[in-house]
Amino acid sequence: MVKYIARRLLIMIPELWIITVIVFTLIQLSPGTFLDQYRLDPSISTETLKAMEKELGLDKPAVVQYFYWLGKLVRLDFGYSFYYRRPVVDLIAERLLGTFVLSLYSFVISWIIGVVLGIVSALKKYTATDKILTVVAFSGLALPVFFLALILLYVAARTGWFPIGGMYSPETSRMDVWSAFKDILWRLQLPGFALTFGSFAGLMRYQRGSLLDVMNEDYVEFARAKGMPERVVIYRHALRNAINPLITMFGGSLAGLLSGAVITETIFSWPGLGRLTYQALLQKDYYVVMASTVISTVLLVVGNLVGDILLAAVDPRIRYE
Amino acid sequence: MPKNEVIEKSEKYSAPKDEVVVRVENLKKYFPIYKGFLVKKHVEDVKAIDDISFEVKRGETFALVGESGCGKTTTARTMLRLTDPTDGRIEILGTDISNLSRNELLPFRRKMQIVFQNPIGSLNPRMTVGQILTEPMLFHKIVSNQQEANEKAVELLRMVGLKPFHMDRYPHQFSGGQKQRIAIARALSVNPEIIYLDEPTSALDVSVQAQIVNLLLDFQKRLGLTYIFISHNLALVRFISDNVGVMYLGRIVEMGDVNEVFDNPLHPYTKALLSASPIPDPAIEKKRKRIILTGNVPSPIIRPEGCFFHPRCPFRMEQCDKAYPEMKSVSENHQVACYLVDKREV
Numbered sequence: 001m002v003k004y005i006a007r008r009l010l011i012m013i014p015e016l017w018i019i020t021v022i023v024f025t026l027i028q029l030s031p032g033t034f035l036d037q038y039r040l041d042p043s044i045s046t047e048t049l050k051a052m053e054k055e056l057g058l059d060k061p062a063v064v065q066y067f068y069w070l071g072k073l074v075r076l077d078f079g080y081s082f083y084y085r086r087p088v089v090d091l092i093a094e095r096l097l098g099t100f101v102l103s104l105y106s107f108v109i110s111w112i113i114g115v116v117l118g119i120v121s122a123l124k125k126y127t128a129t130d131k132i133l134t135v136v137a138f139s140g141l142a143l144p145v146f147f148l149a150l151i152l153l154y155v156a157a158r159t160g161w162f163p164i165g166g167m168y169s170p171e172t173s174r175m176d177v178w179s180a181f182k183d184i185l186w187r188l189q190l191p192g193f194a195l196t197f198g199s200f201a202g203l204m205r206y207q208r209g210s211l212l213d214v215m216n217e218d219y220v221e222f223a224r225a226k227g228m229p230e231r232v233v234i235y236r237h238a239l240r241n242a243i244n245p246l247i248t249m250f251g252g253s254l255a256g257l258l259s260g261a262v263i264t265e266t267i268f269s270w271p272g273l274g275r276l277t278y279q280a281l282l283q284k285d286y287y288v289v290m291a292s293t294v295i296s297t298v299l300l301v302v303g304n305l306v307g308d309i310l311l312a313a314v315d316p317r318i319r320y321e
Numbered sequence: 322m323p324k325n326e327v328i329e330k331s332e333k334y335s336a337p338k339d340e341v342v343v344r345v346e347n348l349k350k351y352f353p354i355y356k357g358f359l360v361k362k363h364v365e366d367v368k369a370i371d372d373i374s375f376e377v378k379r380g381e382t383f384a385l386v387g388e389s390g391c392g393k394t395t396t397a398r399t400m401l402r403l404t405d406p407t408d409g410r411i412e413i414l415g416t417d418i419s420n421l422s423r424n425e426l427l428p429f430r431r432k433m434q435i436v437f438q439n440p441i442g443s444l445n446p447r448m449t450v451g452q453i454l455t456e457p458m459l460f461h462k463i464v465s466n467q468q469e470a471n472e473k474a475v476e477l478l479r480m481v482g483l484k485p486f487h488m489d490r491y492p493h494q495f496s497g498g499q500k501q502r503i504a505i506a507r508a509l510s511v512n513p514e515i516i517y518l519d520e521p522t523s524a525l526d527v528s529v530q531a532q533i534v535n536l537l538l539d540f541q542k543r544l545g546l547t548y549i550f551i552s553h554n555l556a557l558v559r560f561i562s563d564n565v566g567v568m569y570l571g572r573i574v575e576m577g578d579v580n581e582v583f584d585n586p587l588h589p590y591t592k593a594l595l596s597a598s599p600i601p602d603p604a605i606e607k608k609r610k611r612i613i614l615t616g617n618v619p620s621p622i623i624r625p626e627g628c629f630f631h632p633r634c635p636f637r638m639e640q641c642d643k644a645y646p647e648m649k650s651v652s653e654n655h656q657v658a659c660y661l662v663d664k665r666e667v
Contacts, residue, residue: 218443222507225401226457227423227430240447316491317446 001312004320005305012301016294020070023293027286028062034082034284056082069290078294079287083280088291091276096258098167099272101184102265103257105192110200115246117200118207123234125212133204140201149194149267156190163187165269191268195261199253206249211242244315251307252300259296341412342547343377343400343515348409348419350392350399354622367621369395371571372409377564379514380541382548384558384579386594387568388618393551396568397517400549401433402426414514431461434508438520440500444492450478450503451488457511477506481536498529505536515547523553534561555598559583564654567591570621570629573648577655587657589634628659636661 035053038044053059057068072079078088121133156162163169167187172180214220215238223233262274269275273292280288312318351366370392377383385393399406402418411419418429437443444453454477455470457463464470475485481502492500501521508516518537522530538561540546552558558565559579566576567590575588586592593612600606616633619625625632631641640660648658 218437218439219445221403222435222437222443223445224403225430225433225435226460227427228460229423237445241445315447316449317493 001309001320005309008301008305008308012298015301016297017070019297020073020290020294021066023290024062024066024069024286027284027289030284032284033058034286037283065286069287073294078291081280081285081288083283083285083288088287091288092273092291092295095271095273095276098270099258099261099265099274101167102188102191102195102270102272103261105188106195106199106261107253107257109192110196110203111250113196114200114203115207118204119211119239121204122208122211122215137201137204140197141205143197145194145198145261146263146267148197149191149264152190152194153267162190165267167271191261191264191270194264194268203246203249206245207242210245211238214238214242217241240314244311247310247314248307251303251305251310254303254306255296255299258299259292340379341376342379342414343383343549344410344412345376345396345400346374346410346412348373348396348399348411349407350395350404351407365622368571368624369621370399370406373566373568373571373573375564375566375573375576377515377547377549379547380545381564382541382550382562384550384552384562384565385568386552386555386558386565388594389553390618390621391568392571392621393568394519397435397519397549397551401430401435401517427461431463431511432513433515433517434511434513435517435519436501436504436508436521439524440497440504441492441524443504444500444507446492449489449491450474450483450495453492453503454478454488454507454510457507461511463511473510474506477510478503480509480540481506496529497525498532501525501529501533502536505533505540509540509544513546515549518548518550518552520552522557530557537561555583555595556601567594570619570624572629572645572658574630574659575655575657576648577652577657581652581655585655587651587655587662588630588659589636589661590630591657 034056035049035058038049038052050059057065060068069079078092080086081088081091084091117133117137121130121137124130152162153164156164163186165187167184169183169187172183175183215234217238220233220238223237224230228236259273261272262278264270265272265274266278273295277289277292279285280292308320312320348370349368349372350370351368353363354365354367355361356364373392373396375383385396387393395404398404400411400413402411402421406419409419410417413429414432416429418426421429448456451471451474454474455464455467458470458473459467464473471488474488478485478487483499483502483506487495492503495503501524505521521537522533525533534557537548541548548562550558550562562579564577565579565582566573567582567588568574569590575582575586575591582591583595586595589612593614596609596611600609612635614633619629619632625642627640627642627644628634628646631637634641638660646658646660648656649662650656651662
């Protein structure tokens with residue numbers, strides 16, 4: 001098992017390298033550079049532009065730029081942001097908390113609601129409860145996040161029941177810990193809801209489907225023939241066999257915890273990584289985009305690995321060699 | 322089939338067995354069909370079992386044969402009360418269990434066990450063989466503690482030809498035949514009197530089938546078990562069972578001693594079934610006339626008027642589409658529901 005994990009982590013290095021090459025190439029291929037906004041400004045002289053280009057390293061060929069960046073990355077230096085003129089690491093560190101708070105909140109709630117409602121829906125198959133839950137789930141799957149987020153924003157603006165964006169209010173820094181916590185929690189509701197509504201629905205349908213599959217198995221039938229109470233049949237025999245697809249999904253969704261929700265964060269002006277990356281993309285702020293790509297990739301690979309390890313831990317049929 | 326096994330089977334008959342352990346009377350199981358979005362209307366029924374009766378004596382094997390979808394498995398499931406009967410009586414060891422509550426049923430659940438067709442799906446993949454075997458014993462309090470249960474489980478494994486060290490293995494580590502042995506051991510773990518065998522060998526290799534059948538026959542003789550055997554394999558039915566019921570569209574059309582029914586089939590459907598399975602003798606196989614049925618099995622929702630078999634029957638007569646023929650005895654242990662029988666008597 002240790003060998004298996006080590007091998008998976010080693011494979012990550014070439015994976016990561018290939019992904020950085022692809023992302024870097026794509027950014028280079030897209031039209032425009034960071035300096036274009038200054039070029040359009042008549043008050044900035046050609047000499048200044050030349051100086052800026054040299055300073056930022058944009059005068060060198062793309063290949064050289066890439067290896068320069070890669071060389072620094074190996075030493076865990078993510079480079080400087082063109083726009084903010086600060087180390088990328090500092091920028092990301094600042095935004096990490098915002099993203100983590102929002103994602104974790106939505107993650108925990110959507111998993112609890114998704115799994116519980118999925119079980120309810122499976123056990124009450126084809127009843128009114130199941131049908132109502134199915135309609136809710138499909139609405140969640142069908143509604144694009146940006147649309148739901150805009151509607152929520154509109155409702156918040158019209159009614160004033162919720163703040164229309166941001167993680168902190170102007171007074172946050174003056175509040176005591178408890179009121180600051182309550183304030184952030186309050187501001188978390190709308191973006192949290194927008195994110196949760198889209199993700200719990202999928203989980204719920206997966207849980208429902210896999211539980212229904214297992215409920216038809218003969219060993220569940222045998223447990224019933226034993227005369228076991230239905231509750232024991234479900235929890236001891238059915239549910240334990242129905243969680244495999246969810247564990248795989250769990251591993252996959254771990255990556256989402258720190259990579260940021262671009263659309264939701266942008267619409268609700270939430271100070272998170274997603275918004276930072278989005279803005280950096282628009283401004284051609286290469287190194288911020290690259291850093292955020294590296295983080296997401298590492299998380300995705302590690303998340304999948306965690307999922308696979310969990311699967312082996314709960315299912316005796318799965319062994320990695 | 323080897324000769325010594327036939328002898329074993331005939332020895333079985335010498336044991337006294339007059340006690341009726343299973344008696345099914347007018348058993349019906351309808352699955353309702355509802356239509357409508359908000360207000361559900363009961364429109365139709367799928368008549369999976371429609372008025373079947375039979376009895377099985379202690380130590381005997383009663384086989385149910387018929388095409389897929391004729392209600393064999395539903396009969397077993399209903400008799401196990403895995404689904405509630407619509408009407409009729411299910412007498413197990415002298416008690417009608419068709420209306421018993423969950424708790425009242427418990428002692429009978431211990432007396433009845435089931436072995437499924439597919440051994441892969443019938444064992445919980447998350448449990449070790451030890452857990453699979455001890456759970457029923459502990460649940461029915463046949464043993465007082467885990468240690469006693471483990472001892473009994475090891476004994477059961479030995480009985481079905483497996484080894485004590487298999488206790489800690491998981492089902493996926495066994496072959497199909499071994500899994501079916503585990504399933505049989507699990508059924509035996511609670512000292513049952515009646516075992517439902519729902520095509521217990523059809524998912525296995527032919528070589529393994531014979532081993533499992535011999536194992537089942539051996540246990541029947543040693544433990545005096547009563548089997549309800551469901552199968553498509555008519556040769557196997559003849560070999561293993563004492564009495565047979567031929568089912569068509571939820572009803573038993575012919576029933577009786579297996580040799581009598583198979584040697585002298587009276588119902589055209591039984592004749593067709595038997596002629597569909599090959600005879601392992603090329604000389605006879607070449608000479609015999611086969612009855613090829615045309616058309617499909619009618620839907621169990623909208624069944625034909627009169628005898629359900631008449632649209633496909635090669636011997637159809639005038640009265641066949643008027644009323645369903647009654648079950649008549651043609652000998653002490655042979656009954657058939659067909660108008661042809663009256664004609665012969667005239």
